[in-house]
Amino acid sequence: MAMAIASAPQQTAVATPPIIDSHDVHLWYGTNEALKGINLTFHEHEITALIGPSGCGKSTYLRTLNRMNDLIPGVTIKGEVTLKGQDIYSSSMDTVALRKEVGMVFQQPNPFPFSIYDNVTYGLRLGGKPSREELDEAVETSLRQAAVWEDVKDKLHDSALALSGGQQQRVCIARVLAVKPDVILLDEPTSALDPISSSQIENMLVNLKKDYTIILVTHNMSQASRISDRTAFFLQGNLIEYDDTKTIFLNPHKKETEDYISGRFG
Numbered sequence: 001m002a003m004a005i006a007s008a009p010q011q012t013a014v015a016t017p018p019i020i021d022s023h024d025v026h027l028w029y030g031t032n033e034a035l036k037g038i039n040l041t042f043h044e045h046e047i048t049a050l051i052g053p054s055g056c057g058k059s060t061y062l063r064t065l066n067r068m069n070d071l072i073p074g075v076t077i078k079g080e081v082t083l084k085g086q087d088i089y090s091s092s093m094d095t096v097a098l099r100k101e102v103g104m105v106f107q108q109p110n111p112f113p114f115s116i117y118d119n120v121t122y123g124l125r126l127g128g129k130p131s132r133e134e135l136d137e138a139v140e141t142s143l144r145q146a147a148v149w150e151d152v153k154d155k156l157h158d159s160a161l162a163l164s165g166g167q168q169q170r171v172c173i174a175r176v177l178a179v180k181p182d183v184i185l186l187d188e189p190t191s192a193l194d195p196i197s198s199s200q201i202e203n204m205l206v207n208l209k210k211d212y213t214i215i216l217v218t219h220n221m222s223q224a225s226r227i228s229d230r231t232a233f234f235l236q237g238n239l240i241e242y243d244d245t246k247t248i249f250l251n252p253h254k255k256e257t258e259d260y261i262s263g264r265f266g
């Protein structure tokens with residue numbers, strides 16, 4: 001019998017339109033093949049969790065979705081990733097624009113050493129010369145969406161570095177939201193946070209999915225089962241199983257998946 005986790009998994013996902021498609025994605029770091037032909041389709045307005053033991057390629061795969069691996073020397077990528085039907089690896093793709101459409105939040109909160117206001121407006125100011133009113137509006141909307149407005153509204157011009165870790169992470173999420181992405185990638189966004197901050201971020205992500213598509217790497221099985229609609233299980237660079245979260249946690253089809261989620265390895 002599979003898994004023993006505290007919370008009931010999400011209900012069976014009802015398919016929304018696909019937004020990202022990856023087809024036969026391989027990635028090598030030098031000669032080490034870290035991804036061995038990944039086929040995955042992500043659906044709009046869903047949260048998808050990527051799970052699997054350390055070193056199985058989850059973070060590497062997440063970074064292929066907005067070409068963040070391009071920044072790592074010695075990386076070779078083959079295969080196809082499309083965003084709304086457009087090949088993101090085509091030579092005509094503007095990677096700065098891509099990373100606005102497919103934003104990323106990292107494990108460690110990484111606010112810039114600026115004010116909260118300047119952190120949230122950073123991407124907007126890179127893209128042009130928005131008016132003060134536009135910036136003010138974006139700051140309030142994004143901080144509200146990231147569920148941190150009430151904490152910071154009276155100190156927007158204080159350093160973001162003076163906030164708690166959980167508040168910093170929510171400001172980093174607001175920074176991504178301010179440029180209105182379609183997709184948000186999160187790489188273990190709560191693993192450096194206390195349980196209360198983690199739970200605030202989980203609730204926020206569930207609220208955000210009505211407006212965004214969310215793809216989340218997590219080691220936390222309860223988190224995956226609490227908030228995700230679909231779950232993909234990776235092992236040694238392969239995608240072993242991808243299904244709605246309820247099936248993965250209650251009735252996985254592959255033995256490796258069952259062994260992992262029931263804690264037999266990893």
Ligand SMILES: Nc1ncnc2c1ncn2[C@@H]1O[C@H](COP(=O)(O)OP(=O)(O)OP(=O)(O)O)[C@@H](O)[C@H]1O
Pocket residue numbers: 029034052053054055056057058059060061072
């Ligand atoms: N920058 C890099 N240079 C060389 N090899 C790397 C690099 N990043 C990851 N790897 C290797 O690629 C493989 C997959 O790593 P990756 O970080 O994607 O796994 P992961 O499943 O996200 O692991 P974790 O859960 O520990 O974060 C591992 O063998 C790792 O050592």
